[in-house]
Amino acid sequence: MDTRLRKVLRDLLRNKSKSILIILTMFVGMLSVGVVVMINTIFVPDVYKVYRQAIPKDASIKCSSGFDNSLLKEIAKIDGVKAATGTNRITVRLILDDGTLNADFIAFDGTNRIHKLKKGDDSDVLPELKANEVFIDRAAMKDIKKVPGDMINVQYKGQNYDFLIKDTVYDATTEPYMLEGDVISFVNQDTFETLTGDGRFKEINLIVEGDNSNKEYNLTVARRVADFMEANGLEIEEIDVPNPQDFYASEILEAVTIILVLLGSISVLLGVALIINNINNIMLQQTKYIGIMKAIGGQTNQLVFMYTSFILILGLIALLLSLPVSAFVGYQVSKLLAYMFNMSLSGFRIPPQLLLSLIASAIFIPLIASIIPIMKSSKQSIYHALYNQGISSSEMPGIIRHKRLQQFNHIPSLIRISLRNNLRNRVRVALTIATLALSGSIMLTVMNLDFGFKNGVEELKEYYIIDGAIILNSYENAQQIEEIVKNVEGVKYVEGCSFTVGRFLESNGKSSKKVKLMGPKPDSKIFNWTVVNEKLIDGRQIKADDANAVVITNHLIKYYPHLTVGDVITLKINNNDCDFHVVGIMNMAGQPTDPILLVNYSYLNSLLQGEDQVTEICISTNEQTEAYQQEVITKIEEILSQEGITIMETMPGADLLENFQTPITIIVALLMFLAIMLSIVGTIGQSGTLNLNVLERAKEFGIMRSVGATNRQLNMTIVMEGLILGIVAWIFAVILSQPLTLIANSLLGNLLFTTPMKYRISILGLLLWLFLSILSSCIASIMPCRKMNRMITREILAFE
Numbered sequence: 001m002d003t004r005l006r007k008v009l010r011d012l013l014r015n016k017s018k019s020i021l022i023i024l025t026m027f028v029g030m031l032s033v034g035v036v037v038m039i040n041t042i043f044v045p046d047v048y049k050v051y052r053q054a055i056p057k058d059a060s061i062k063c064s065s066g067f068d069n070s071l072l073k074e075i076a077k078i079d080g081v082k083a084a085t086g087t088n089r090i091t092v093r094l095i096l097d098d099g100t101l102n103a104d105f106i107a108f109d110g111t112n113r114i115h116k117l118k119k120g121d122d123s124d125v126l127p128e129l130k131a132n133e134v135f136i137d138r139a140a141m142k143d144i145k146k147v148p149g150d151m152i153n154v155q156y157k158g159q160n161y162d163f164l165i166k167d168t169v170y171d172a173t174t175e176p177y178m179l180e181g182d183v184i185s186f187v188n189q190d191t192f193e194t195l196t197g198d199g200r201f202k203e204i205n206l207i208v209e210g211d212n213s214n215k216e217y218n219l220t221v222a223r224r225v226a227d228f229m230e231a232n233g234l235e236i237e238e239i240d241v242p243n244p245q246d247f248y249a250s251e252i253l254e255a256v257t258i259i260l261v262l263l264g265s266i267s268v269l270l271g272v273a274l275i276i277n278n279i280n281n282i283m284l285q286q287t288k289y290i291g292i293m294k295a296i297g298g299q300t301n302q303l304v305f306m307y308t309s310f311i312l313i314l315g316l317i318a319l320l321l322s323l324p325v326s327a328f329v330g331y332q333v334s335k336l337l338a339y340m341f342n343m344s345l346s347g348f349r350i351p352p353q354l355l356l357s358l359i360a361s362a363i364f365i366p367l368i369a370s371i372i373p374i375m376k377s378s379k380q381s382i383y384h385a386l387y388n389q390g391i392s393s394s395e396m397p398g399i400i401r402h403k404r405l406q407q408f409n410h411i412p413s414l415i416r417i418s419l420r421n422n423l424r425n426r427v428r429v430a431l432t433i434a435t436l437a438l439s440g441s442i443m444l445t446v447m448n449l450d451f452g453f454k455n456g457v458e459e460l461k462e463y464y465i466i467d468g469a470i471i472l473n474s475y476e477n478a479q480q481i482e483e484i485v486k487n488v489e490g491v492k493y494v495e496g497c498s499f500t501v502g503r504f505l506e507s508n509g510k511s512s513k514k515v516k517l518m519g520p521k522p523d524s525k526i527f528n529w530t531v532v533n534e535k536l537i538d539g540r541q542i543k544a545d546d547a548n549a550v551v552i553t554n555h556l557i558k559y560y561p562h563l564t565v566g567d568v569i570t571l572k573i574n575n576n577d578c579d580f581h582v583v584g585i586m587n588m589a590g591q592p593t594d595p596i597l598l599v600n601y602s603y604l605n606s607l608l609q610g611e612d613q614v615t616e617i618c619i620s621t622n623e624q625t626e627a628y629q630q631e632v633i634t635k636i637e638e639i640l641s642q643e644g645i646t647i648m649e650t651m652p653g654a655d656l657l658e659n660f661q662t663p664i665t666i667i668v669a670l671l672m673f674l675a676i677m678l679s680i681v682g683t684i685g686q687s688g689t690l691n692l693n694v695l696e697r698a699k700e701f702g703i704m705r706s707v708g709a710t711n712r713q714l715n716m717t718i719v720m721e722g723l724i725l726g727i728v729a730w731i732f733a734v735i736l737s738q739p740l741t742l743i744a745n746s747l748l749g750n751l752l753f754t755t756p757m758k759y760r761i762s763i764l765g766l767l768l769w770l771f772l773s774i775l776s777s778c779i780a781s782i783m784p785c786r787k788m789n790r791m792i793t794r795e796i797l798a799f800e
Contacts, residue, residue, distance in 0.1 A: 022278045025684045026318035029271035030361045031326045032677040036264035038330020041351040050343050054116045054172040057205040058212045059222035064235040066200025080221035082209040085114045086201030095153040102649045103183035107192035114205045120168030122344045131190040138168035139177040139342040156195050157473045158646030175248050176342030213244045238503045263674045272369045273435045274685040279370040283377035291385025303378040315362035432689040433729045439682035440733030443675040445740040447765030452757045453664045467621040467653035468633050473646045475609040490632035493525045496614035498604040503572040514594045519604035539565035539584030546600040551584040555595035573607050626654035687780035694784045705793045719781045726777030
C-alpha cells in the first residue's frame with residue numbers, strides 16, 4: 001500500500017473523535033440538502049404528475065335544467081371536443097355516531113374520462129356503482145370511522161337515506177378533504193334521482209382537442225358547445241374556463257419550492273464554512289508531521305494529494321451514510337406532504353439529482369472549500385512547521401489585544417480570558433459566528449412566521465367573529481330565525497346573513513368567474529365593520545343606504561388586476577345580470593376557492609327572495625372549542641327541526657379555521673424541520689471551533705495547571721468561550737432575521753393569502769432561541785472539555 005495512503009488511514013483511525021466529528025458535520029449538512037432535493041424531485045413532480053393523469057377539465061358548462069345522456073354523445077362530435085362527461089352536485093349531510101359531516105354528492109356518468117377517479121389503493125379499475133351505493137373520498141374515512149361494505153346514513157332536505165359504502169376513491173383534481181373540509185362522494189344517476197327526483201346532468205366537463213394550453217382556444221370551443229346546447233333548448237347558466245394547468249395547490253407548491261431552494265443553498269453555505277473550520281483544525285494538528293515529511297524529502301504536491309485524499313475518504317464515508325438516510329427521510333417527508341394533499345407518490349426511488357447533489361456536497365464542495373487551507377499548510381517551510389507553537393499567525397497582535405482588554409478590567413477574569421481566546425483567530429471565529437447566526441436567523445424567521453400566521457388568523461376572527469354557520473334548505477325570515485335561535489344555550493349572538501353564489505361576467509361576454517357575495521347587516525355584531533374599514537386599500541366601505549355598490553377584495557384582483565374603484569362590473573345573480581359599482585377595494589386574508597365580494601344586505605336580499613329572507617345563519621358562541629360549537633349547533637338544529645326548518649349544511653367555526661390553517665401548518669412544519677437541521681449543523685461547527693481553540697492553547701492549559709488551575713476552572717473558560725460565541729451569534733441572528741422575516745412575510749403572504757402579512761416579531765421566539773443558543777453552546781463545549789481533561793500536563797507542556 002502507498003505510504004501516503006497508509007498515513008491517511010492511520011490518521012483516520014488514531015483520531016476517531018475528530019474523524020467522526022467531521023463526518024457528522026458533513027452528514028448533517030448533506031442530510032439537509034438531501035431532504036430538500038428529495039422533496040423537489042419526488043413530491044413536487046409526483047403531485048403534478050398525478051394531477052395531470054387525472055385529466056382535469058379544460059372547460060365546464062352549467063345549465064339551469066337537466067339534459068339527457070344522449071346529448072353528451074352529440075357534444076363529443078363537435079369540432080374541437082375531445083371528450084365530454086356529465087355531472088351534477090348537491091350538498092348532503094352524513095349522519096355519524098358522534099355527529100355529522102358535510103358532504104358533496106357528485107353524480108357522474110361512469111365513463112371516468114375526465115376528473116378520473118382512482119380507488120383508495122391507487123388502482124385504476126373502479127367497481128360498478130349501483131343504486132344506493134356511494135364512493136367516498138379515502139381521506140375522510142378516518143373521521144367517518146367506517147370501512148367499505150358498511151352502511152352510512154345520509155340526510156338531504158330533511159329526509160334520511162341509507163347507502164352502502166362501495167369503496168374509497170380519490171380525485172386528484174379537487175381540493176382534498178384536509179383543505180376543503182367537505183367529504184367528496186360519488187353516486188350514479190339512479191341514486192341522484194332518488195335524492196333529488198331528477199337524475200339528469202346539469203353540467204358538462206370538456207376536454208378540448210389540440211392545444212389545450214391556450215385559454216382563448218378552450219373558451220372558443222366551450223362557446224361552440226354552449227351554442228349547440230342552446231340550440232337544443234337548454235338555458236346556459238355559466239361557462240367556466242380555468243387557466244390551463246391551474247392546479248388548486250399551485251401557490252403552496254410554488255412557496256414550498258422557493259423555500260426549499262433557498263434553504264438548500266443556505267445548507268451548502270453552512271457546509272462550506274464548517275468544512276473550512278474543520279480543515280483548519282486538521283491542518284493545525286498535522287503541522288509538525290508536515291515539517292517532518294518535508295525534512296525527509298516530501299514535496300508540496302505530494303502533501304496536497306495526501307490531505308485531499310483524506311478529505312475525499314471522509315466525504316465518501318459521509319456520502320455512504322447520508323445517501324440512504326436522506327433518501328429515506330426525504331421520502332417520508334414527501335409521503336406526509338402527499339397525504340395532506342390526498343395524493344399518492346409513484347413509489348420509493350433514489351433520483352439521480354439526489355446522488356449528484358450528495359456527491360457534490362461530499363466531494364466537490366469539500367475539495368473547493370479545503371484546497372486553500374491545505375495549500376497554505378503544505379507550503380510552510382520546514383522550520384515554521386517544526387517550531388510552530390500552535391498559535392495562528394492571524395491572531396490579534398498581543399499589544400493591541402492587551403490594550404483592548406485593559407478596557408474591561410472591571411469584567412471577571414474568567415470572561416476576559418474567554419474573550420481573549422475568542423479574539424485569537426478572528427477568521428475562524430467570524431466563520432463560526434456567521435454559521436450560527438445564519439442558522440439562528442432561519443429559526444427565528446420561522447418562529448416569526450408562525451407568530452405572524454397565528455396573529456393573522458386572530459385578525460381574521462376580529463372582523464368575522466363566526467363560531468358557526470348553518471345553511472338552510474329554504475329561505476326563511478331572518479328576524480324569526482334569530483328569535484328562535486338566540487335563546488339556545490351557548491349562543492352569544494345570532495344573525496341571519498345574506499349570502500349567495502354568483503358569476504363575475506368578463507367584459508368579452510363569453511366567460512365568467514364564480515364569486516361569493518356576502519351582505520353583512522349594517523349593525524352586525526358578528527361582522528366587525530370597524531376592523532373591515534381598516535382593510536380598505538382604496539375607496540370606501542358599504543353603507544346602509546347603498547344599492548348596487550360592491551367592495552371587491554384582493555381575491556378578485558388576483559384574477560382581474562385591471563379592476564379599480566369607479567368601475568362597473570356585471571354579476572350574474574339568481575339568473576339575472578346585475579350591474580354593480582365598485583366603491584372600494586380591500587385586503588382579506590385567506591385563499592378562498594372563489595373570490596369574496598361585499599354588498600349591501602338589503603339590496604342583495606332584494607335580488608334573491610325579498611326583504612330579510614336568508615338561507616344562512618351565523619352564530620357566535622360563549623366558548624370557541626370545536627366540541628362546544630358542535631354541541632350548540634346540534635341544539636339549534638333540534639329546535640329548527642321542531643319548527644319544520646331543515647338544514648343543508650353546518651360549519652363549526654373551529655372547522656373553518658382548521659381548513660384555513662392547514663396549508664400554513666404544512667409550510668411551518670417543513671420550515672421548522674429544516675431550520676432544526678441547520679441549527680444542528682451550526683452547533684457541530686461551534687464544537688469544532690472550540691475543539692480547535694483547545695488544541696491551539698495546549699501549552700497554555702499546561703502552564704495554568706502547573707500554577708494551580710483545576711480542570712473545573714479550565715472547563716469553565718471553554719464553556720464561557722462557547723457561551724460568548726452563542727450569544728454574539730444570537731445577536732446577529734436577531735438582526736439578520738428581521739429582513740428575512742420581511743421577505744418571507746411578503747413572499748408567503750402573497751402566495752398563500754394573496755396579501756402580505758403584517759411584520760411581527762415573536763418575543764417568545766427570541767427568548768426561546770436565546771435559551772436554546774445557551775444550551776447548544778454548553779452542549780458544543782462537552783467534547784472540547786473532555787479533550788482538555790484527558791491532556792497530561794507533562795505532555796502538553798512539551799507540545800509543539
